[in-house]
Amino acid sequence: MTTATANTFTAKAGWRTRLADNERLLWPLMLAPAILYIVLLVGFPFFLSLFYSVSDVTVGSRSMSFVGLENFRRVVATDTFWTALKNTLIFTIVSQVFVLVFANILAMSLSADFRGKWLVRLLILLPWVAPISLGAIGWLWIYDSIYSVINWTGQALRLLGPNEWPIWLGQPTLAMVSIIIVQIWRIVPLATVILLAGLTSIPQDIHDAAAVDGAGFWRRTLQITFPLLLPITLVAVLFGIIFTFTDMIVVFLLTRGGPYDQTQVLATWAFFTGIQGGDLAGGAAVSLFLFPVLVAVAIVFLLLARRSEVT
Amino acid sequence: MATVEARHxxxxxxxxxxxxxxxxxAREGEFLVLLGPSGCGKTTLMRLIAGLEQPTAGDIVIDGRVVTDLPPRARNVAMVFQSYALYPHLTxxxxxxxxxxxxxxxxxxxRKKVEWAARMFGIERFLDRKPRQLSGGERQRVALARAVVREPVVFLLDEPLSNLDAKLRNSARDELKQFQRVLATTTIYVTHDQAEAMGLGDRIAVLNQGKVIQIGTPQEIYxxxxxxxxxxxxxxxxMNLVEEGASYVGFRPEAFLPREVGSSEDSVAFPFRVTRVEYLGADRLxxxxxxxxxxxxxxISKLPNNIRAEVVAGERYDFVVRKREIHRFDRNSGRHIDGRGDDDGNR
Incomplete structure (x- = not known):
């Protein structure tokens, strides 16, 4: 039937119509860009780093030989690796806990009706849509050792002692706190939007039924809203964990891992070792430590999300 | 058991x-139906009674107590929603x-109360299931059981039968009426389905454009x-409405009959040219x-099957209506004018 229709068109339209109706030709054609993208930009670098991690390749040399798990042994033996691993976990877990709390509060307030709601929504989304490098430079000034707006405000309000001038990015604990704050600021908008979508998908009837059934705000929130929101919350947390775990921008722009590697995370440490240090094999080994952890996290969360699926 | 009152x-x-x-x-133990076309305000009125909406003006009084400023949970009313609104994550x-x-x-x-309510609606077998594992009729029973279980003073039912198929709807209507009789709890029931309203209601309040047009027993309304x-x-x-001077003459299709079956001393004749006949099984339109x-x-004339008079499209017949079946309405206000349909003070 399709060819009969196609034949009635002019020759030029004919081949187009035939192509548009030919599913055997069409699906590989449509999928090709996606497959190409995955193979070239995800698959190739991934297998290259697998390959590098068991070799002795460096930036400067042309020769390369198989060394087995030597790189992993070497990386694990350094103190910096363990600091970076510990920091990555702290960085991820602490920031995600706060993201969850803030995103829930924001999503709930934004799902209510009030004047100027669109403006607040826009402002909340801003950190997510603005380029992170711009944001990070802003934060760099906020945390500046001399011009820090936090310190000056603290002084003016007498929250800080007369000679108290914290160096936000220069003291190990404060530096960690600082980058965690920036990461929270960065991830909260996405989590808020995801949770907001989840909230709007709960039918109003369910909230009304709970209200008539005698539930107050807390019972409604804890026994109805949160459980119904759980699957979508897990998705938000999964995104947050992966974005935070693999992220190096905030640390790289704010502290470069300093002071003395005290804020180093696995992603920055892999970069400094492999690219700036020239030890490609070592860098590949460090970065591969991320992989099994992320796979495990993804599997656990997707399983949980499926089990708690509702309606 | 209580009265429910909406004050202006x-x-x-x-x-x-x-x-x-x-x-x-709504009187004590009464089954009051709010009937009207969609958008007439019947659901909003019910939500005002439940406390899910705050009125712009006026008061809601339940059992003699003004509850206008109380939240839904303090009113001791139970509501069944059109969607049933069961909690999907709970058994x-x-x-x-x-x-x-x-x-x-x-x-x-x-535990005792849940068993009691479940037995009442025959859903003991489903207690451990989630709502998504139930059929529409079973969900509706769970929603009713949830409403009944804490023995509220008022039931509010918002089109609880409209998601059921036609056959189930008839039996559910019957059961609903029986439960209400047994529990004798004041019930306010919202529907746009006149058959449901006529079948269930002790009284019906007909709403249009945010106002109660008439309230009365099904017989009075009809x-x-x-x-x-x-x-x-x-x-x-x-009802057929025909212009006649400054008024409308109204008569029901089933009161509009061929002369040979409907004629009596007090009947009025109408010359009637038939354009179309529809055969509907039990009757002809x-x-x-x-x-x-x-x-x-x-x-339109509605002839039950036991009237065998021949009626053919394109022909002209003499049809009659008994005088007492004829209503007159003012053309401007639309109100009934010969006194019989007047407000009987039951508003």
Missing amino acids: ISKHFDEVRAVDGIDLL VAKNISFPLRAVGMQRDAI GKPMDTFVATFIGSPP VYGVLEGRTAEAHV
Whole structure:
């Protein structure tokens, strides 16, 4: 039937119509860009780093030989690796806990009706849509050792002692706190939007039924809203964990891992070792430590999300 | 058991007057149906009674107590929603016990109450299931059990049967009426389905554009419609309305019969040109035009199957209506004018 229709068109339209109706030709054609993208930009670098991690390749040399798990042994033996691993976990877990709390509060307030709601929504989304490098430079000034707006405000309000001038990015604990704050600021908008979508998908009837059934705000929130929101919350947390775990921008722009590697995370440490240090094999080994952890996290969360699926 | 009263209650959404100054009293143990077309304000009125909406003006009084400023949970009313609004993540037992847990009842007492409610609606087998594993009819029973379980003073039912298929709807209607009789709890029931309203209601309040047009027993609403809206909204097909001077003459299709079956001393004759006959099994619908009138007067006659008179499209017949079956309505106000359909003081 399709060819009969196609034949009635002019020759030029004919081949187009035939192509548009030919599913055997069409699906590989449509999928090709996606497959190409995955193979070239995800698959190739991934297998290259697998390959590098068991070799002795460096930036400067042309020769390369198989060394087995030597790189992993070497990386694990350094103190910096363990600091970076510990920091990555702290960085991820602490920031995600706060993201969850803030995103829930924001999503709930934004799902209510009030004047100027669109403006607040826009402002909340801003950190997510603005380029992170711009944001990070802003934060760099906020945390500046001399011009820090936090310190000056603290002084003016007498929250800080007369000679108290914290160096936000220069003291190990404060530096960690600082980058965690920036990461929270960065991830909260996405989590808020995801949770907001989840909230709007709960039918109003369910909230009304709970209200008539005698539930107050807390019972409604804890026994109805949160459980119904759980699957979508897990998705938000999964995104947050992966974005935070693999992220190096905030640390790289704010502290470069300093002071003395005290804020180093696995992603920055892999970069400094492999690219700036020239030890490609070592860098590949460090970065591969991320992989099994992320796979495990993804599997656990997707399983949980499926089990708690509702309606 | 309690009375429910709306005192001159209004609810405006911006410019829209969803509920426009309604006074209404549901008597103790009464089954009161709010009937009207979609958008007439019946659901908003119910939500005002439940406390899910705050009125723009007026008061809600339950059992003699003004509850206008109380939240829904303090009013001791139970509501069944059109969508049933079961909690999808909780089992049937947890769904039913939710209102009891909300008031902090003892665990043993809760279990007994849940069993009682489940037995009443025949859903003991489903107590451990989630709502998504139930059929529409079973979900509706769970919703009813959840409403009944804490023995509220008022039931509010918002089109609880409209998601059921036609066959189930009939049996569910029957059961609903029986449960209400047994529990004798004041019930307010919202529907747009006149058959449901006529079948269930002790009294029916017909609403249109945010106002109560008429309130009365099903017989009063059908037999003495207060105005042309009620006359044409109730009944299927609706009442025929024919212009006659400064008024409308109205008569029900089943009162409009061929001369040979309907004739008596007090009947009025209408020359009737038939345009179409529909055979519907139990009865015939005869469409046509009244002759000898200035405006085209389209009317319908409904002939039950036991009337065998021959009626053929394109022919002209003499049809009659008994005088006491004829209603007159004012052309401007639409109100009934010969006194019989007047407000009987039951508003």
